[in-house]
Amino acid sequence: MPRIIDCIDETSCDLEECISGLHESGFHPWAEESLQSGAHWLRRLGNNRTFLGDMLVDELKRGIKAAEEASDYGPQVVMLSMLGSEFYMRANFWPSVDEHMFRASGKSAFSYELPHDHNFDFLTLGYFGPGYTSDYWEYDYESVAGVIGEKAGLRFIERSTLTPGKLMHYRAHKDVHSQLPPESLSVSINIMHAGGAQGWLDQYKFDVEKDEISGVISAGGSETFLRVAVGLGGEEARDLAANFAGSHPSDRMRLVALDAQAGVLGAAECDELWRLAEGSGSRLVAMEATRRRRELVAA
Ligand SMILES: [Fe+2]
Numbered sequence: 458m459p460r461i462i463d464c465i466d467e468t469s470c471d472l473e474e475c476i477s478g479l480h481e482s483g484f485h486p487w488a489e490e491s492l493q494s495g496a497h498w499l500r501r502l503g504n505n506r507t508f509l510g511d512m513l514v515d516e517l518k519r520g521i522k523a524a525e526e527a528s529d530y531g532p533q534v535v536m537l538s539m540l541g542s543e544f545y546m547r548a549n550f551w552p553s554v555d556e557h558m559f560r561a562s563g564k565s566a567f568s569y570e571l572p573h574d575h576n577f578d579f580l581t582l583g584y585f586g587p588g589y590t591s592d593y594w595e596y597d598y599e600s601v602a603g604v605i606g607e608k609a610g611l612r613f614i615e616r617s618t619l620t621p622g623k624l625m626h627y628r629a630h631k632d633v634h635s636q637l638p639p640e641s642l643s644v645s646i647n648i649m650h651a652g653g654a655q656g657w658l659d660q661y662k663f664d665v666e667k668d669e670i671s672g673v674i675s676a677g678g679s680e681t682f683l684r685v686a687v688g689l690g691g692e693e694a695r696d697l698a699a700n701f702a703g704s705h706p707s708d709r710m711r712l713v714a715l716d717a718q719a720g721v722l723g724a725a726e727c728d729e730l731w732r733l734a735e736g737s738g739s740r741l742v743a744m745e746a747t748r749r750r751r752e753l754v755a756a
Pocket residue numbers: 573574575634
């Protein structure tokens with residue numbers, strides 16, 4: 458269950474003050490003092506009841522120009538700060554089932570009823586509306602290899618709502634949640650931690666009925682790049698895939714490289730590739746290799 462932080466502060470600040478304050482103090486969620494300092498900035502910004510509305514009105518006035526620069530804006534997210542440092546800020550919009558955007562895009566577009574963890578820490582604050590409800594679980598990231606279908610060891614904690622003014626710390630690789638649409642449109646504002654190692658650590662989705670990992674959400678761009686490069690048949694790409702498959706420090710990347718190799722092999726060669734991978738010494742690679750071999754037999 459994300460930790461509720463009861464920081465009380467009646468003062469308010471604008472977005473620029475909040476961002477520069479966070480830059481000054483840094484945002485290191487693993488250090489209590491830094492976490493509390495970040496929570497205070499978020500609380501002060503949350504006490505400012507006009508900044509987000511003003512920002513949205515400015516965007517609406519800019520009309521077509523804003524639409525042209527829409528890369529930072531989705532139906533669900535408005536970026537509040539720049540990317541590229543150890544944190545960024547955003548506002549998340551949570552439509553109710555009555556909203557047009559929910560009816561048009563469906564629940565999956567807003568990650569509703571999709572149990573998942575996060576590969577980053579973040580602080581969140583209920584800013585507008587009644588707030589989304591979540592079912593919460595916890596699990597031990599270190600005790601899983603990350604194989605699809607692997608037992609996750611989820612422990613159900615509770616169902617609760619991000620009510621207005623509630624401020625929570627979602628802990629990376631620990632808190633799992635499955636969100637439900639709020640009763641009416643709601644907005645949360647977040648400070649997200651952006652660490653350098655994040656891209657190498659998995660974010661999972663879960664099947665909570667079976668208590669299993671059901672997928673990896675965080676697959677990066679290199680997976681697609683490597684598959685396409687190997688699929689196009691270049692010798693350098695094949696060498697790189699072989700190299701990564703054998704010795705890359707990230708088990709996930711080794712698996713991606715093996716999948717890229719397998720993509721251009723026939724069934725018998727494929728089985729041999731995965732048979733060797735079963736003895737690779739990595740729990741993730743070995744368990745996924747066994748799963749791939751089972752799939753080959755079943756195909
Ligand atoms: Fe989430």
